[in-house]
Amino acid sequence: MQALGTKRSRQREKIFQVLARTTSHPTAEWLYERVREQIPRISLGTVYRNLHILKDQGKIRELDFGEGLRRYDATIEQHYHFVCERCGRVRDLDITPLEDLHPRVQPHVPGTIRAHKLDFYGICTDCLVRE
Amino acid sequence: MQALGTKRSRQREKIFQVLARTTSHPTAEWLYERVREQIPRISLGTVYRNLHILKDQGKIRELDFGEGLRRYDATIEQHYHFVCERCGRVRDLDITPLEDLHPRVQPHVPGTIRAHKLDFYGICTDCLVRE
DNA sequence: ATACATGCAAATCATTTGCGCAGTC
DNA sequence: GACTGCGCAAATGATTTGCATGTAT
Numbered sequence: 620m621q622a623l624g625t626k627r628s629r630q631r632e633k634i635f636q637v638l639a640r641t642t643s644h645p646t647a648e649w650l651y652e653r654v655r656e657q658i659p660r661i662s663l664g665t666v667y668r669n670l671h672i673l674k675d676q677g678k679i680r681e682l683d684f685g686e687g688l689r690r691y692d693a694t695i696e697q698h699y700h701f702v703c704e705r706c707g708r709v710r711d712l713d714i715t716p717l718e719d720l721h722p723r724v725q726p727h728v729p730g731t732i733r734a735h736k737l738d739f740y741g742i743c744t745d746c747l748v749r750e
Numbered sequence: 751m752q753a754l755g756t757k758r759s760r761q762r763e764k765i766f767q768v769l770a771r772t773t774s775h776p777t778a779e780w781l782y783e784r785v786r787e788q789i790p791r792i793s794l795g796t797v798y799r800n801l802h803i804l805k806d807q808g809k810i811r812e813l814d815f816g817e818g819l820r821r822y823d824a825t826i827e828q829h830y831h832f833v834c835e836r837c838g839r840v841r842d843l844d845i846t847p848l849e850d851l852h853p854r855v856q857p858h859v860p861g862t863i864r865a866h867k868l869d870f871y872g873i874c875t876d877c878l879v880r881e
Numbered sequence: 882a883t884a885c886a887t888g889c890a891a892a893t894c895a896t897t898t899g900c901g902c903a904g905t906c
Numbered sequence: 907g908a909c910t911g912c913g914c915a916a917a918t919g920a921t922t923t924g925c926a927t928g929t930a931t
Contacts, residue, residue, distance in 0.1 A: 624910085647895080661912085663896090664897075667897070668912085683814060689896085701860070704864070714858050732872040735871065736871070745861075759929085794921090798922070799923095820920085885930080885931100887926105899917090902912080902913090
C-alpha cells in the first residue's frame, strides 16, 4: 500500500499549476471552472480530493476568512492578508512576519505556540475610489 | 415595517444568556442543546436566526477558526485566541491588543485598515500533559 | 391589529465519500 | 498486475429559508 498522492496525475498537476499562476485566493469552485477549460470531464470531487493531497504534501495552503467557504493559496511561506470587506478580495501583504510575536506572547498562553495567523480587514483602494 | 430584532423574545434572551455565561466558544448546535433544556420546543433555525440578529445588534461576535463551522462569543471587545490543534479547544488570551500594528502596517496596504484578527495555534497544556 | 418571531420541514451550499472503471508505476 | 486516482452521483453537515401560526407591542 502506497501513501496518498504518490502517483502523478494530469488533474492534480493542472490544479496546482492553475493555483500557482493566480494571485487571487481562489475557491475550489473557481479552480474547478478554470481547470475544466482544459480537462472538461474533471469533476468537482477530484478538485477537492487533490486540494487535500496537495495540502498534505505541503505544496499549498488552505485559507479561511470566515466566509463559510475555503480558499487556497500556492504561496506557502508565512504571510499576512488584507481582506476587503466591500468586494471580498483578498490581497497578500508584503510585510515580514512578526518574529518577536511568539516569544512575547508565549508566557501568556496555556500551551505551546506553533504558529499564528494575522489578517487585516478594511476597504481596499479600488472600492474607495469607486464611490 | 420594523427592523429585525426589535421585539423581545424569550428565545433570543435565553440564547444570549447561555452564550454570555460560558467561556467556551460554542457552536450553534451546542447552544441549541443548552437552550433546549429550558425551552424544549425551540428549533435550531431559531437559534441561527437569533445569532444573526444578536450579531447585527453588535451584542455578540461570530468566530471562525477554519474548522468548517462557526463559533460564537459574547465577549465583543477585541481579543486574541489560542486554538489547540489537538483537542480543538479555543481559549481567550489575556493580552492587550497590539496598538501599534495598524499604523505600522497601513503604509503597506492598498486600502484602509479597520481591524485585524490574530489567532495563535499550537498544543495546549492539557493535551501536552496527557501524553 | 400589526408586523416581528417561532417551529417545522424542506432547501441550499460547500464539502465528502462510495463505487466501479481508468491510469500510473 | 497492483494500487492509486478518476468521474459520477449520492451522502453529509452546517446553515438558510418559506410558510402558516404564535406573540409582543
